[in-house]
Amino acid sequence: MIGGEGTANPLWMVTGTWIEYAKEFKALCLMLEHRYYGKSHPTEDTSVENLQYLSSEQALADLASFRNYMVEKMGLTDNKWITFGGSYPGSLSAWFRLKYPHLVAGAVATSGPLLAELDFVEYVEVVRDSLATTGPECTKNIQEATESVKQMLKTQEGVKDLSKLFKLCSPLDVNVANDVANFWSTISGNFMGVVQYNKDNREFEGAVGTNITLDVLCSMMNDISMPLVDRYAAVNSLMMKTYEQKCLDISYTAMIKELRETSWESAASEGGRQWIYQTCTEFGFYQTSDSPNQPFGDGFPLSFSLQQCSDIYGPQFNQSTLMEGIKRTNTNYGALKIAGTKIVFPNGSIDPWHALGITKDPEGTDLHAIYIKGTAHCANMYPARFGDPPELQQARETIKGYIQNWLSQ
Known part of the structure; x- marks a missing residue:
């Protein structure tokens, strides 16, 4: 799980849809807090001079470093990795698969804005x-x-x-x-x-x-x-x-x-x-x-x-x-023409952020859109509950299918 613009909440280590996926696939769950947020203080303060080291690119490099460190520390040499993120971390999830495809087998990029505007x-x-x-x-x-x-x-x-x-x-x-x-x-x-x-x-x-x-x-x-x-x-x-x-x-x-x-x-x-x-x-x-x-x-x-x-x-x-x-962000990541593979983009129709995301399957790619009618921001990531609309229930199952496919390849 990729952290974003706030403190990493440890409750996500025991709750949420990704935990249910982990149980089914017998997976280890790890979460990385985003630099400069929560308790992750790489500088003495947040002066403008020190904030120059705060960027999505640096965050992706942190993820790569963290992934490699954990592989070595825990002996995960032959294990496949899947990234999860919602909102800005959803963008990071997609961009991590784009920039470091050798480190991650697939990415779930929920409600992630891909077009900087x-x-x-x-x-x-x-x-x-x-x-x-x-x-x-x-x-x-x-x-x-x-x-x-x-x-x-x-x-x-x-x-x-x-x-x-x-x-x-x-x-x-x-x-x-x-x-x-x-x-x-x-x-x-x-x-x-x-x-x-x-x-x-x-x-x-x-x-x-x-x-x-x-x-x-x-x-x-x-x-x-x-x-x-x-x-x-x-x-x-x-x-x-x-x-x-x-x-x-x-x-x-x-x-x-x-x-x-x-x-x-x-x-x-x-x-x-x-x-x-x-x-x-x-x-x-x-x-x-x-x-x-x-x-x-x-x-x-x-x-x-x-x-x-x-x-x-x-x-x-x-x-x-x-x-x-x-301009640099959109050139670096490709915006709505992102050229990655094995990424799924769930978005809710009620959520305003879907306007900057991918809501239809890009033709001729291994990228997949799931547009969930009647749901809002990151709805598929939250714990399932009685009364969830059928579209949301199906979206969670569809995402699980993609993960299963990525892990089997």
């Missing part, structure tokens, strides 16, 4: 489509609520009411553009996060709010007993209560100050500072409001994300240098 406008468009699975009213009401908030931002009284309704820690200053963008990004993000992990079986990880689904949010947005903006605010209050937030801090200055902290003991070094660095140097992936075909308005454009790169890490981290990094 600066302005990831498709993300919010998929969120729109996923919300629309509940019926046409939800996205319509979100769009109308968004328009109402826009109008309220134009008057002093409206701004005062919004600050109260959305429980802001301090009154919103409409003259501070980045605070306004942060506000829009946050209230839209309430929907994005729920959609991305909709109905995923994440309780065992200690995840909170797993009972909040897109059906729950759309039910709230369709509640005609409340004004539209109040419905929007009710969703925000639900998320704040779930994550035990007393007030909503949309201060851009405070956010940047926290993310500029370089100590391993800082809150930023739990993963936020490192992952944003990777987006600012390798991937982009910015989930912006730049598409006109979505209900969340235009309040968090690409420029808002790019500004964060410069403000956190320095002016040399800008659109020009990031575009070069994205």
Whole structure:
């Protein structure tokens, strides 16, 4: 199991679909935490100078080194290896098989974005489509609520009411553009996060709010007993209560100050500072409001994300240098034309990240797509449970079949 942009959770060593596969194939399970995340601190801090050693390429080299070390230590000379990963580690799983095919017999690359993209406008468009699975009213009401908030931002009284309704820690200053963008990004993000992990079986990880689904949010947005903006605010209050937030801090200055902290003991070094660095140097992936075909308005454009790169890490981290990094990533790994073999790409139709992945079998290759209707991010990796849709159950079986085939060759 390949670690990603957070602490490696030991629960995955005893739980999850891959453990069931391991039991069936009598396999040894190993997990490697990603450099710079969790307890893997290769430098004295996370200064910009030290973060230069944080990249997907370095992570792949770590995997190769780890694999060879374990072969020698445990006498695994004749054993075949299969890599597993979900989300960014899903990408790493595919890329490891691509770059080190002599070290791994096959790869399961779940919900892994393969195309690095600066302005990831498709993300919010998929969120729109996923919300629309509940019926046409939800996205319509979100769009109308968004328009109402826009109008309220134009008057002093409206701004005062919004600050109260959305429980802001301090009154919103409409003259501070980045605070306004942060506000829009946050209230839209309430929907994005729920959609991305909709109905995923994440309780065992200690995840909170797993009972909040897109059906729950759309039910709230369709509640005609409340004004539209109040419905929007009710969703925000639900998320704040779930994550035990007393007030909503949309201060851009405070956010940047926290993310500029370089100590391993800082809150930023739990993963936020490192992952944003990777987006600012390798991937982009910015989930912006730049598409006109979505209900969340235009309040968090690409420029808002790019500004964060410069403000956190320095002016040399800008659109020009990031575009070069994205071009390098796509050239290095092949993006959606990845030329590897023996890789399976499971993706969920509800998950916005499927827009940057492979959802159809590439012709004439030994690459396989599994597009799971009605599921979200990494759904096939989580423990099976009663009520899992047939498509998800079948996906797990199909993946097992590919693994069996790779191991028998």
